[in-house]
Amino acid sequence: MxxxxxxxxxxxxxxxxxxxxxxxxxxxxxxxxxxxxxxxxxxxxxxxxxxxxxxxxxxxxxxxxxxxxxxxxxxxxxxxxxxxxxxxxxxxxxxxxxxxxxxxxxxxxxxxxxxxxxxxxxxxxxxxxxxxxxxxxxxxxxxxxxxxxxxxxxxxxxxxxxxxxEMIRLALRTLRRQLSYQPVGYNLLPETFTMTELQSLYETILGRSLDRRNFYKQILHYDVLERLGKRPTIPASKAPYLYRFRKERYEQLLNDEDLSVG
Amino acid sequence: MxxxxxxxxxxxxxxxxxxxxxxxxxxxxxxxxxxxxxxxxxxxxxxxxxxxxxxxxxxxxxxxxxxxxxxxxxxxxxxxxxxxxxxxxxxxxxxxxxxxxxxxxxxxxxxxxxxxxxxxxxxxxxxxxxxxxxxxxxxxxxxxxxxxxxxxxxxxxxxxxxxxxEMIRLALRTLRRQLSYQPVGYNLLPETFTMTELQSLYETILGRSLDRRNFYKQILHYDVLERLGKRPTIPASKAPYLYRFRKERYEQLLNDEDLSVG
The missing domain is CATH 3.90.79.10 (Nucleoside Triphosphate Pyrophosphohydrolase)
Incomplete structure (x- = not known):
């Protein structure tokens, strides 16, 4: 007992x-x-x-x-x-x-x-x-x-x-929708990353591939990325640019659309 | 008593x-x-x-x-x-x-x-x-x-x-976010409406004005509108096109992003 x-x-x-x-x-x-x-x-x-x-x-x-x-x-x-x-x-x-x-x-x-x-x-x-x-x-x-x-x-x-x-299904839907109004990726990617790596994160969450040009446009629209130098590779002319998140802007977007009511 | x-x-x-x-x-x-x-x-x-x-x-x-x-x-x-x-x-x-x-x-x-x-x-x-x-x-x-x-x-x-x-504030934030992943407007506009009227609805919900060209692009991207004839006005050359919602597509978008989990 x-x-x-x-x-x-x-x-x-x-x-x-x-x-x-x-x-x-x-x-x-x-x-x-x-x-x-x-x-x-x-x-x-x-x-x-x-x-x-x-x-x-x-x-x-x-x-x-x-x-x-x-x-x-x-x-x-x-x-x-x-x-x-x-x-x-x-x-x-x-x-x-x-x-x-x-x-x-x-x-x-x-x-x-x-x-x-x-x-x-x-x-x-x-x-x-x-x-x-x-x-x-x-x-x-x-x-x-x-x-x-x-x-x-x-x-x-x-x-x-x-x-x-059903809970997992709805949580996943929410996470996917979140991609359309907020940036995602801080703490999931290395501190510096290429646009291709960021796109891969989005594609994994969405479970489908994205058009590269539209993706760039949407992301740049957030104004949340800082472009750094190129990733050191050979040949340098083909090396992709590295980016990192602008932390302040990132957090601002997580708390956006504030409105005083009453 | x-x-x-x-x-x-x-x-x-x-x-x-x-x-x-x-x-x-x-x-x-x-x-x-x-x-x-x-x-x-x-x-x-x-x-x-x-x-x-x-x-x-x-x-x-x-x-x-x-x-x-x-x-x-x-x-x-x-x-x-x-x-x-x-x-x-x-x-x-x-x-x-x-x-x-x-x-x-x-x-x-x-x-x-x-x-x-x-x-x-x-x-x-x-x-x-x-x-x-x-x-x-x-x-x-x-x-x-x-x-x-x-x-x-x-x-x-x-x-x-x-x-x-606080509840109103959060509900309004949700409604505004909804505009970025779902169409809004069915039952709020007359059965046929101009793009300007639809934009005005979005601007009222968002509490700010929108760029006309970007708005058109976002809305057309949903593929939810059917373009009809022009609104009868004089001169006809300046008359705006009338649209109506494609109800089936509208409802499909309200229930999108389905994924089977288990």
């Missing part, structure tokens, strides 16, 4: 300190050299993959809860998380049988009755956040609820619990 | 049938002839203006709750509501003193103690939705909680309760 005691303690802490009927889920995209991946957790003693997620403490802001959950569940810190959608269909959690999962984990007996409180009676409204990072710079670590925490190729994501496949 | 009984009934219904710690708020933008407005409610017997909002029934989807709330609080129906952000700061409701408001409304005595249940102990996480409609085609009607429901010029929005000014 040691395990039952532990579970009970966790659930009591949640019921006392966390908001009822609200949760959050995190879609962390990883980019490196023309590959786009997403971070998934595998439930302990199971083949069930899910997005990392969490709940909101009564005394913390929603955004804080997202960063804390990311840290607790994956060990990752200092990412830039952005909200993309909130999921609230009545049946969004019915794909998941808590009992079945517990049984597979050999925990059915230890956990019997623990979720009977009204706190757990309704589905959660889940707030989705996403981030885009260089996956070679991150070492995700699973929490005690998971056996594994690893990067999956976007094209190979398995069937996930809950509505988590 | 008649009033107290009525209030008690309403609160009991909410506690029994609606999710705790979740609410939603609606930013309805109205456009007509170069004017952009937003729909606000005035609390009964007060000068406190707020956005229309509501709560989520345990047995309804989040989106359904948004449409139902809009209908119940403003009498409006058949708008296209889109989520833009979810608001969850710890202090987001402390700007508002329920006691003070009730006192001003002469309801302090009748309402004493009614909100003491744990259901009301935490701030709500509020999901924000927005819509854009032709305000001349709508006749908003306040519900029993409000004395007034009317359109305000965006530039003249007063200080609102809660974080509702």
């Amino acid at each position: 040691e395990l039952r005691g532990k579970l009970q303690e966790i659930l009591r802490d949640i019921e006392e300190n966390y908001l009822p009927s609200v949760s959050l889920d995190l879609v962390v995209f990883g980019f490196h050299e023309s590959q786009l991946k997403v971070l998934l957790l595998r439930f302990k003693d199971s083949n069930d993959w899910i997005l990392p997620g969490g709940r909101v403490r009564k005394d913390e802001n929603l955004d804080e809860a997202a960063y804390r959950s990311l840290r607790e569940r994956t060990g990752l810190d200092r990412l830039f998380l952005q909200q993309f959608h909130t999921f609230g269909n009545v049946n969004r959690m019915t794909y998941f049988s808590r009992e079945e999962t517990l049984e597979r984990m050999g925990l059915a007996e230890a956990a019997a009755g623990l979720w009977d409180s009204t706190y757990w009676a309704n589905r959660d409204i889940s707030v989705g956040y996403y981030a885009l990072v260089d996956f070679t710079g991150t070492v995700p670590t699973p929490d005690f609820m998971a056996d594994e925490c690893r990067w999956w190729d976007i094209a190979e994501v398995p069937h996930l619990l809950f509505d988590h496949n | 008649e009033l107290r009984g009525k209030l008690q009934e309403i609160l009991r219904d909410i506690e029994e049938n609606y999710l705790p710690s979740v609410s939603l708020d609606l930013v309805v933008f109205g456009f007509h002839e170069s004017q952009l407005k937003v729909l606000l409610l005035r609390f009964k017997d007060s000068n406190d203006w707020i956005l229309p909002g509501g709560r989520v029934r345990k047995d309804e989807n989040l989106d359904e709750a948004a449409y139902r709330s809009l209908r119940e609080r403003t009498g409006l129906d058949r708008l296209f509501l889109q989520q833009f952000h979810t608001f969850g700061n710890v202090n987001r409701m402390t700007y508002f003193s329920r006691e003070e408001t009730l006192e001003r409304m002469g309801l302090a005595e009748a309402a004493a103690g009614l909100w003491d249940s744990t259901y009301w102990a935490n701030r709500d996480i509020s999901v924000g939705y927005y819509a854009l409609v032709d305000f001349t085609g709508t006749v908003p009607t306040p519900d029993f909680m409000a004395d007034e429901c009317r359109w305000w010029d965006i530039a003249e929005v007063p200080h609102l309760l809660f974080d509702h000014n």
Whole structure:
């Protein structure tokens, strides 16, 4: 009954300190050299993959809860998380049988009755956040609820619990749309890069190739790049120019379109 | 005590049938002839203006709750509501003193103690939705909680309760960004319109003027317009072309960027 005691303690802490009927889920995209991946957790003693997620403490802001959950569940810190959608269909959690999962984990007996409180009676409204990072710079670590925490190729994501496949789909749509009104790439490319490398990043996110001339025009329109010298190659006449982001302008574009209302 | 009984009934219904710690708020933008407005409610017997909002029934989807709330609080129906952000700061409701408001409304005595249940102990996480409609085609009607429901010029929005000014600001930013990846205007312009009229709509939403040639290029890039004959004027040589939206293509663009993940 040691395990039952532990579970009970966790659930009591949640019921006392966390908001009822609200949760959050995190879609962390990883980019490196023309590959786009997403971070998934595998439930302990199971083949069930899910997005990392969490709940909101009564005394913390929603955004804080997202960063804390990311840290607790994956060990990752200092990412830039952005909200993309909130999921609230009545049946969004019915794909998941808590009992079945517990049984597979050999925990059915230890956990019997623990979720009977009204706190757990309704589905959660889940707030989705996403981030885009260089996956070679991150070492995700699973929490005690998971056996594994690893990067999956976007094209190979398995069937996930809950509505988590739909979450990834919508997060990816948001990320792609973001390309049309904000620059992307800071911290994903080396400090200096060629236009071809930047275009490759965009193409990887969009999942399609782009017209080179239109791409140059759109990017230059942001006025966010500083052109440096040429990359040292032989012959020099064919060497591409190197660029770097103008950090101030980059951040200005991330917080643009300000308007005072009231 | 008649009033107290009525209030008690309403609160009991909410506690029994609606999710705790979740609410939603609606930013309805109205456009007509170069004017952009937003729909606000005035609390009964007060000068406190707020956005229309509501709560989520345990047995309804989040989106359904948004449409139902809009209908119940403003009498409006058949708008296209889109989520833009979810608001969850710890202090987001402390700007508002329920006691003070009730006192001003002469309801302090009748309402004493009614909100003491744990259901009301935490701030709500509020999901924000927005819509854009032709305000001349709508006749908003306040519900029993409000004395007034009317359109305000965006530039003249007063200080609102809660974080509702911030909600309008973020909804407007989302609407403006939307212009860069989706067409806007269907149902806001006459069935046939000139390019100048369409540009004027965009300029009103953006709050700034646009370069005519770049605007034409962006719009034609969507491939969403069908060019008709010229508007009958004298002299005909100077008459502008009329356009209309290709509805199928318009809807395709609203649901673009589909990707199968799992």
